[in-house]
Amino acid sequence: MAAVAGCGGSAGGGAVPSTARAGASAATDRGGPRPPAAQAAQAVQAVAAAPAAPAVLPGPARAEEEAGSEAVARKAEAARTALETARRWGLARLPLPAPQPPAGRPELRAAQGVKLADGLPPVVYRVPTEQPIVFLTVDDGAEKDPEFSRMAAELGIPLSTFVADYLARSDYGYFRRLSEQGDAVNNHTINHRNLKVLDYATQRDEICRQQDQLEGQIGSRPRLFRPPYGEYNEDTLRAAGSCGIEAVPLWNEEAFPDRMEYRYEDQRLHPGDIILTHFRGTDLWPGTMPDLLRKVVDEVTAQGFALARLDDYL
Numbered sequence: 503m504a505a506v507a508g509c510g511g512s513a514g515g516g517a518v519p520s521t522a523r524a525g526a527s528a529a530t531d532r533g534g535p536r537p538p539a540a541q542a543a544q545a546v547q548a549v550a551a552a553p554a555a556p557a558v559l560p561g562p563a564r565a566e567e568e569a570g571s572e573a574v575a576r577k578a579e580a581a582r583t584a585l586e587t588a589r590r591w592g593l594a595r596l597p598l599p600a601p602q603p604p605a606g607r608p609e610l611r612a613a614q615g616v617k618l619a620d621g622l623p624p625v626v627y628r629v630p631t632e633q634p635i636v637f638l639t640v641d642d643g644a645e646k647d648p649e650f651s652r653m654a655a656e657l658g659i660p661l662s663t664f665v666a667d668y669l670a671r672s673d674y675g676y677f678r679r680l681s682e683q684g685d686a687v688n689n690h691t692i693n694h695r696n697l698k699v700l701d702y703a704t705q706r707d708e709i710c711r712q713q714d715q716l717e718g719q720i721g722s723r724p725r726l727f728r729p730p731y732g733e734y735n736e737d738t739l740r741a742a743g744s745c746g747i748e749a750v751p752l753w754n755e756e757a758f759p760d761r762m763e764y765r766y767e768d769q770r771l772h773p774g775d776i777i778l779t780h781f782r783g784t785d786l787w788p789g790t791m792p793d794l795l796r797k798v799v800d801e802v803t804a805q806g807f808a809l810a811r812l813d814d815y816l
């Protein structure tokens with residue numbers, strides 16, 4: 503089993519075997535905006551599946567056919583644009599489209615990768631789903647690279663971020679813009695301390711003060727919280743629940759600009775996996791944040807998965 507040292511520490515206890523877990527998601531197909539890459543991939547399929555038009559059609563049928571041709575042409579144009587965007591960012595291939603998110607967040611049941619306790623927010627290493635989707639989460643907040651947020655937006659890749667105040671406070675505007683483009687900004691405490699060694703009151707201050715800070719800076723109160731280093735105890739969950747946290751997502755993979763590290767023995771992604779990475783620059787990493795996103799998207803696509811929005815499922 504590979505060691506995964508997210509946020510500079512090991513989370514432990516989250517590894518789950520590669521066998522399929524019980525319980526399907528309550529995902530349903532509903533309307534709504536789709537990321538450009540998803541629209542384009544559908545358009546490619548639609549173009550391929552479009553029947554050949556007859557040579558001549560009478561009046562009303564011809565009008566209908568012309569309208570249909572316009573729709574096909576629009577989809578083809580969207581597909582071309584998405585392919586150009588993927589090439590411009592250096593992707594090996596077009597990202598796979600995420601399915602429509604569930605109409606409501608599915609209720610979590612006890613399962614592999616989910617730890618439930620009465621009255622406490624659930625701890626989730628892996629979201630229960632049988633769909634080929636995984637989730638990208640980005641922690642801490644030191645590196646605020648505008649190319650990274652632009653790349654994610656242009657490719658339609660959803661992010662869920664977990665921000666520590668002491669790293670983010672030099673420019674909360676960066677995270678506000680991420681939030682405005684649809685990427686959730688969630689809680690990762692004020693000072694990024696190991697909560698497990700702190701008393702309840704201090705833990706509560708670290709978590710709940712960051713709830714207030716993010717509500718003020720970003721404009722919405724986080725629903726998700728991730729403890730630094732993945733280290734927590736019951737006090738952590740009680741404190742988080744007391745100031746509005748609904749779930750505590752951890753992770754089973756960690757991504758770097760040059761590699762992915764897996765907790766599974768088969769060294770592969772599994773449906774519902776949560777991938778951890780960080781807002782880090784070339785001072786700490788052998789690549790930029792766009793290099794990192796390219797690595798993640800190519801790896802996820804090559805394994806037949808789509809990146810979906812964690813906050814739609816938890």
Ligand SMILES: [Zn+2]
Pocket residue numbers: 508509641642690694730731
């Ligand atoms: Zn961290």
